[in-house]
Amino acid sequence: MTSPSTSPTLSAKYNGAANGHGPVAELRRISKTYFKPDGSVLVEALRGIDLCIQPGQYIAIMGASGSGKSTLMNILGCLDRPTSGAYLLDNGNVAQMDDDSLSRVRGRKIGFVFQAFNLISELNIVENVEVPLFYQGIPKAVRRERAIEKLQAVGLGDRLTHRPRELSGGQQQRVAIARALVTDPSIIMADEPTGNLDSKTGQTILQLISLLHQAGMTIIVVTHDQRIADRCQRIIRLRDGELESDSLQSQDNHSGYAPGDES
Numbered sequence: 078m079t080s081p082s083t084s085p086t087l088s089a090k091y092n093g094a095a096n097g098h099g100p101v102a103e104l105r106r107i108s109k110t111y112f113k114p115d116g117s118v119l120v121e122a123l124r125g126i127d128l129c130i131q132p133g134q135y136i137a138i139m140g141a142s143g144s145g146k147s148t149l150m151n152i153l154g155c156l157d158r159p160t161s162g163a164y165l166l167d168n169g170n171v172a173q174m175d176d177d178s179l180s181r182v183r184g185r186k187i188g189f190v191f192q193a194f195n196l197i198s199e200l201n202i203v204e205n206v207e208v209p210l211f212y213q214g215i216p217k218a219v220r221r222e223r224a225i226e227k228l229q230a231v232g233l234g235d236r237l238t239h240r241p242r243e244l245s246g247g248q249q250q251r252v253a254i255a256r257a258l259v260t261d262p263s264i265i266m267a268d269e270p271t272g273n274l275d276s277k278t279g280q281t282i283l284q285l286i287s288l289l290h291q292a293g294m295t296i297i298v299v300t301h302d303q304r305i306a307d308r309c310q311r312i313i314r315l316r317d318g319e320l321e322s323d324s325l326q327s328q329d330n331h332s333g334y335a336p337g338d339e340s
Contacts, residue, residue, distance in 0.1 A: 102128070102130040102166050104126050104128040108123050108126070109123040109157070109159050109160050110160045122145050125162070130264075130295065135287075136296065136311045136313060137311070137313065138299045139313070140314055143317075145315045148318075150297070159172050166182065167186060184209055189265075189268070192268055192269040194273070203228065205252055205256060207224045209256060210260065213260070227258045247274055267299070286298070311323070
């Protein structure tokens with residue numbers, strides 16, 4: 078199997094890294110309120126969040142259940158719109174876009190890695206990775222070439238004709254990472270990416286994500302696990318819909334822990 082650590086794709090810098098064009102994402106006084114059918118307030122999920130995310134940062138979003146971290150992830154990932162405030166993604170305000178426009182932006186600029194992999198069982202892994210490009214109208218030959226390139230980059234060049242059920246959990250998550258990368262997105266959003274994996278396999282996936290960070294990719298991980306957050310450059314904590322803390326980690330602190338390291 079090809080080692081991702083030696084992949085030319087992962088060792089190359091991504092377009093969004095340190096490009097001198099300002100933040101890749103900026104939230105200005107973002108609020109999200111959910112209402113009851115009668116119009117009364119059900120919950121204020123986010124309250125006046127201000128965030129600035131620079132290209133190439135590796136960020137953990139943390140918080141207890143109900144803190145607003147999932148809502149924040151959905152807004153950053155263009156899966157939902159805020160009730161108020163501005164969200165600048167690559168200098169364009171996406172906060173009040175209609176569904177179709179937001180979907181197009183999401184498909185081009187955000188790559189998702191989910192806890193449950195979310196692969197299509199009827200397709201082989203090349204076809205799975207091609208899916209985001211299909212919805213962008215990319216020609217088949219180009220889709221195929223780019224999908225194979227990303228699968229080779231994550232060490233699955235010898236599994237191209239396999240379907241998800243023929244792969245281990247760790248291999249399936251590698252496919253999901255390749256799918257997230259295939260559009261050359263501005264941001265990778267990873268929601269508990271090791272949640273369905275054993276400790277050893279989880280460590281391998283986190284090492285792969287670290288390689289992407291080293292290559293310049295902007296990565297946002299939503300996690301409840303402090304040990305995973307400790308690998309990141311920056312930790313954002315939410316509490317009751319508000320920003321509780323936003324701290325930078327020392328280089329030594331985010332350089333290496335992964336589940337399974339303890340003896």
